[in-house]
Amino acid sequence: AMKEVTHDGKPLDNLIEYFAHDVSTFPHDGYRMLFTDNHDKNSWSGNQYSNFCDGLHAAMVLCGTMNGMPLVYSGQEAGLDRSLQFFDRDTIEWQHHVNAEIYRRLFALKHRNKALWNGHWGGTMVRIYNDYMSRVLSFVREREGDKVITVVNFSPDAVAVTLHTQFDNGTYTEIFTDKKVTIKGKQRMALPAWSYVVLSNR
Structure with a gap:
């Protein structure tokens, strides 16, 4: 639903519908994994930039503040802008990047502010x-x-x-x-x- 908004330019309707479904379907103490990239998505469906375009950072912030457990896939914090090889060794170029600072601040907040804690603790x-x-x-x-x-x-x-x-x-x-x-x-x-x-x- 986030990709539809950032990549396809659609309004927030489907994303809001997901939130409503999430609240009514999953128990409050359940942990949902939240991400803008993972090993399957990156290899077969494009990378974080091709999928979320200029809205990537907005999507990262949403994943870091909504109900659930944020996932950071290898290299996202270093600005990985390509698909990694799924079966073969593929080296990530590690570098200082704005993504790392966004994640650092989001996760520091998640640790210190109980409102963002996981499950029924949040x-x-x-x-x-x-x-x-x-x-x-x-x-x-x-x-x-x-x-x-x-x-x-x-x-x-x-x-x-x-x-x-x-x-x-x-x-x-x-x-x-x-x-x-x-x-x-x-x-x-x-x-x-x-x-x-x-x-x-x-």
Whole structure:
């Protein structure tokens, strides 16, 4: 469903339907594996860039903040942009890459903020309504006072969006910029194409 949004330009409908099915079908303490690449996908269905295009980082952020266990396939953090040989030795070129920093910040947050913990130890995804629901995905997860708000613009266009965050008042830190954000009632955000905001109160 994420590939349909980022690669094919479809609205969020099927992705939202997946979330609804996930909540109604799987037990709360079940762990779903979340990924933008794995050994089968990489070898037979294209690599992370060909599958998710400019929306790759947005998809990575979603995988790191929704219910489930994120998977990082070999080389993704180094910017792997090709399919690896499935049966033969195929060396990965390791290098510093922006992907590694995104993963580092997401996983550090997942460790310290209970809202993103797995299974029944973590918080349930609750959708935050906004005025661009076909392209902007926004939700909050909360557990024992820990709270994370995720906003992702799954669109090739910059948008200005109003989030219905009147139930999420407080002071947060945006994890990728370290900037403080205070929410009082509805929140207005300017989101560049394929951008994302992750707010944590811890």
